[in-house]
Amino acid sequence: MADFCVDCWNKLNDTNCPPSKFILSRNLELCEGCGEYKRVIDIELDDELKFFKRNFSTIVFWRIKRLFRRF
Numbered sequence: 001m002a003d004f005c006v007d008c009w010n011k012l013n014d015t016n017c018p019p020s021k022f023i024l025s026r027n028l029e030l031c032e033g034c035g036e037y038k039r040v041i042d043i044e045l046d047d048e049l050k051f052f053k054r055n056f057s058t059i060v061f062w063r064i065k066r067l068f069r070r071f
């Protein structure tokens with residue numbers, strides 16, 4: 001499950017969707033984009049697969065960036 005807050009989701013997809021357009025997690029979860037605890041978007045598996053195919057390089061880049069922040 002990829003967890004992104006609405007802000008990061010919009011950045012990744014180059015969209016400006018309001019939070020009401022998404023199903024958000026009930027609890028605060030670690031956003032994989034900005035690394036902050038926020039309510040993240042609950043993505044169905046199918047959507048996530050499509051999302052990964054479309055944004056694969058972006059996600060890899062963000063993951064690497066996040067790794068570096070950890071050290």
Ligand SMILES: [Zn+2]
Binds near residue numbers: 005032
């Ligand atoms: Zn975020």
